[in-house]
Amino acid sequence: MSIVDGAHTRMTDAEPSRSELLTVRNLTKHYRVGGNIFGRGAKTVRAVDDVSFTIGRGETLGLVGESGCGKSTLGRSLLRLVPIEGGRIEFEGTDTAKLKGEELRQMRKHMQAVFQNPLGSLDPRMTVGATVGEPLTQFGLPRRDVRQRVEQLFDMVGLDHAKIDAYPRHLSGGQRQRVGIARAIGLDPRLIVADEAVSALDVSVQAQIINLLVRLQRELELSYLFISHDLAVVRHISHRVGVMYLGRIVEIADSETLFATPAHPYTRALLDSAQTPDPSQRREQIMLSGDLPSPTNVPSGCRFRTRCPLAQQICAEIEPPLREIRPAQRAACHFPLTDITSANKPQETEPRA
Ligand code: ADP
Ligand code: MG
Numbered sequence: 638m639s640i641v642d643g644a645h646t647r648m649t650d651a652e653p654s655r656s657e658l659l660t661v662r663n664l665t666k667h668y669r670v671g672g673n674i675f676g677r678g679a680k681t682v683r684a685v686d687d688v689s690f691t692i693g694r695g696e697t698l699g700l701v702g703e704s705g706c707g708k709s710t711l712g713r714s715l716l717r718l719v720p721i722e723g724g725r726i727e728f729e730g731t732d733t734a735k736l737k738g739e740e741l742r743q744m745r746k747h748m749q750a751v752f753q754n755p756l757g758s759l760d761p762r763m764t765v766g767a768t769v770g771e772p773l774t775q776f777g778l779p780r781r782d783v784r785q786r787v788e789q790l791f792d793m794v795g796l797d798h799a800k801i802d803a804y805p806r807h808l809s810g811g812q813r814q815r816v817g818i819a820r821a822i823g824l825d826p827r828l829i830v831a832d833e834a835v836s837a838l839d840v841s842v843q844a845q846i847i848n849l850l851v852r853l854q855r856e857l858e859l860s861y862l863f864i865s866h867d868l869a870v871v872r873h874i875s876h877r878v879g880v881m882y883l884g885r886i887v888e889i890a891d892s893e894t895l896f897a898t899p900a901h902p903y904t905r906a907l908l909d910s911a912q913t914p915d916p917s918q919r920r921e922q923i924m925l926s927g928d929l930p931s932p933t934n935v936p937s938g939c940r941f942r943t944r945c946p947l948a949q950q951i952c953a954e955i956e957p958p959l960r961e962i963r964p965a966q967r968a969a970c971h972f973p974l975t976d977i978t979s980a981n982k983p984q985e986t987e988p989r990a
Contacts, residue, residue, distance in 0.1 A: 658827055658860045659692040659715070664724035664734075666707075666714045670933070680933040684710040686884035688724075689959075692828065695854060697861040699875030699892065701868060701907065703929055706881040708864045712830040715862065716748055717741060729827070746776060749821040751814070753833035758817060759805040765816045766791075766801030773823050790819040793856075794849060811842035815849065822853060832864045847874055868911045872896050877965075880904045883932055883940040886959065890966035900968035900975065903941045939971065947972045 665687055672679025684707045692698045700708050713719045715726060717733060726734045733744050752758050759768055769790055770783045778786060788798055794815040805813055814834065821829055831850065835843040851874065853859055865871050871878060872892060879889040880901065888901040899905040906923040927944050930936055936943050942952040951971050959969045 656694050657691045658694045658696075658729065660725070660727040661691070661715070662689045662725040662727070664688045664711070664714060664726065665722040666710050666719060667722055682932045683884045683935055684932060685714055685721075686935075688881075688884070688886050690879055690886060690889060692860050692862060693876075694827070694860060695858045696877065697854065697863050697875045699871035699878040700862060700864045700881060701866065701871050701878060702881035703907075704866060705929060705932070707884045707932070708866075708881055709832055711881070712750070712832045712862060712864055716745075716750055716830055718750075746824040747826050748828045748830070749824070749826040751817050751821050751829060751831045751834045753836050759813060761805055764802050764804060765808065765813075768805075769816060769819045769823060772820060776824055786823065787819075790823055793822065793853065794819045809842075810838050811845060814838065814842075814846050818846075818849065818853070822857065822859075825857070826859070828860045828862070830862045830864070833866070834863075835870060836865060836867060843870065850874065868896075868908065880907065883930065883935050885940060885969065887941065887970070888966075888968040889959070890963075890968075894963060894966045898963065898966075898974070900962040900966055900973040901941075901970045902945050902947050902972075902974065904968070905974055906944075939969070941970075 664685055666685040668682040668684055669676070669679045670682055686707075688711060690698065700711065702708055710719065714721045717726075717736070721734060724734060725732050728744065728747065731744075733741070733748075736744055759765065763771075766784075766787050770787045773783050773786055774780065787801060791798055791801060796812060796815050796819065800808065800812065805816070808816065817834075834850075835846050838846060847870065850861065850863075854861065861874075863871060863874055875892045877890065878892050878895045879886045880895075880903065881887070882903050888895065888899065888904045890900070895904065896908065899908055902923055906925045909922040910925060923946060925944055926946075930940070930943055936953070938954050938956050939945070939948070939952040940956075942948040945952065949972070955971070957969045957971045959967045962968050962973050962975060
């Protein structure tokens, strides 16, 4: 898969030149937790805090970051599965953040989800064929046509028709995830939010499901928000990748650029921690020290500064905005890693401090 990018676009912005399907602006989702019955003493969890990005048609945007950084909340907010505080979610030109009732229901046809645990999201008392057929019936497909469409969907995801009348417990993990995908594509959506969709599967099954997602993307011109803590998987499937830290996107770039030359120290630390230590590689690694601060109490200035080896005074005072570092790469850092040596090469020079 390659991204066809106009040179002029690459020079000015990290966004894709393909036409945009989804444009998210200043999306914010906070949770109130704790406190007494009057709300006194309650704290605000800044799970998603002023996040902006786009997803192009037929594009996969990967989303990575440590557990608790807000990835799932971002996915659920896009799908309007949780109420949001503010921001715009423009889907094919309509701000879906404002939709209610029937309009919201209709919009749901176009944005679907595939979650980590297919057994948890499949009804154990329903045959998997009925699970795949349910949204079709809900959206008005005549009953006599449902069986035929379900058979077609089973073909598309590589499941035998004999499985249509099986129950979830009779299927393997990979087969269940295929059912989840068949249900998600049944209404011909434009966008699928895949939240840790392959994380619970064995590596060989993961590869099969990823290949299936890639094939469906091509055949159906689907866009994906592909959420995963697994960098190798995200690298494989994504055209672009966003990195989240404490509710913010701190870096977003072409997949190739991000993995070859991460600009944010946090991205680099994530990549370093995912690498098997190789004694022949002598370059300085950025280690993540300390725990993730609580999203109820985010540090001033740059949120990453309390764990950042490059932090200076300014980092505590001014929050760095996302800005262009290289073509098709933006990072929110006062001291981005801009040396030309690849992060994967040994003998790297010290990052600029
Ligand atoms: P990720 O998917 O990256 O692991 P989440 O989006 O699940 O992160 O969580 C982001 C933050 O929001 C975490 O601090 C989490 O504890 C908090 N959070 C998630 N869901 C809720 C909820 N329903 N109520 C309160 N806090 C929540
Ligand atoms: Mg999650």
